[in-house]
Amino acid sequence: MGAITRGTTNPNRLRRCDRWLTGPQAWRLRQTDRPPVAIDLGFGASPVTAVELHQRLRRVRADAQVVGLEIDLDRVRAALPLERPGLTFRHGGFEIPVPGQVEVVRAFNVLRQYDESQVRGAWDRVRERLAPRGLLVDGTCDEIGRLSSWIAVDHIGPISLTISVRLAGLEDPSIVAERLPKALIHRNVPGERIHQLLRDLGDAWAHASPHAAYGARQRFIVTARTLRDAGWPVLDGPHRWRLGELGVAWHAVAPRP
Incomplete structure (x- = not known):
């Protein structure tokens, strides 16, 4: 099939x-x-x-x-x-x-x-x-x-x-928008949850720019914490975030009916 x-x-x-x-x-x-x-x-x-x-x-x-x-x-x-x-x-x-x-x-x-x-x-x-x-x-x-x-x-x-x-040389993690799975890639438009997540992700990365002096891993960890503190159901913790990996519960990004 x-x-x-x-x-x-x-x-x-x-x-x-x-x-x-x-x-x-x-x-x-x-x-x-x-x-x-x-x-x-x-x-x-x-x-x-x-x-x-x-x-x-x-x-x-x-x-x-x-x-x-x-x-x-x-x-x-x-x-x-x-x-x-x-x-x-x-x-x-x-x-x-x-x-x-x-x-x-x-x-x-x-x-x-x-x-x-x-x-x-x-x-x-x-x-x-x-x-x-x-x-x-x-x-x-x-x-x-x-x-x-x-x-x-x-x-x-x-x-x-x-x-x-990949954190080395990363300018903005929201660039992952171009590589979203099919269930979400066409939903990256205003009003959809995935669009809001990617916008907040980019903003959190920008706000964490002072931490770039300590390396991209520390900057991404701060970015993930910022998202979690803002109410996003972020999964796992720093041991995964330091790898450039960030998970969120599906209900937070599921396409709207």
């Missing part, structure tokens, strides 16, 4: 999301009695992101199983020589054609190429395959992974939005 995407990818492009999956979300892999299963949905013209996901998840669970799924059969055939214990490649899409339930479905730069009206249907199809503690990650990033954002969706529905940016 789905459509063939452009397939562009690069090594280390999804490192920011993988760092989040193996950090604050690692408990989803640990709290299962069987080997956890993670899906790299729509891995693209090169299987490198699936290979990297396998390497990174195995640091959390040595028995983690990663399946790279592609709707383009030629891409699957090209990836088969890279199979190894715990890493396989299959032909498939949003139906997730693997046995049993899965702990993680990472779909990056996939739904961005669909219409906004198709997003919820894709989410719902994937949610049917999630384990009780499972998670769908619907994300978008730039070509080399310096700007990323993703929506976390569990078996009930969307729960959070996370943005992650």
Whole structure:
């Protein structure tokens, strides 16, 4: 189920999301009695992101199983020589054609190429395959992974939005607007919650400029605290903020009806 995407990818492009999956979300892999299963949905013209996901998840669970799924059969055939214990490649899409339930479905730069009206249907199809503690990650990033954002969706529905940016040389974190997931990118207009968040994020970054003397990490930490103090439901804490990562509860950015 789905459509063939452009397939562009690069090594280390999804490192920011993988760092989040193996950090604050690692408990989803640990709290299962069987080997956890993670899906790299729509891995693209090169299987490198699936290979990297396998390497990174195995640091959390040595028995983690990663399946790279592609709707383009030629891409699957090209990836088969890279199979190894715990890493396989299959032909498939949003139906997730693997046995049993899965702990993680990472779909990056996939739904961005669909219409906004198709997003919820894709989410719902994937949610049917999630384990009780499972998670769908619907994300978008730039070509080399310096700007990323993703929506976390569990078996009930969307729960959070996370943005992650490279702090070195960053002029304004609200630039992530150009890399929002499809569910939000067209909602970055006055009157929508995501527009207000990005505007407040840019303002908080500007107001934190005196802290730039202590480095971009300290400036971003102050920015995140400013947002939290202003009432935004900011998630995690300085240990994530110092990485250029900021999460907010979904209800704060959800599109208005």
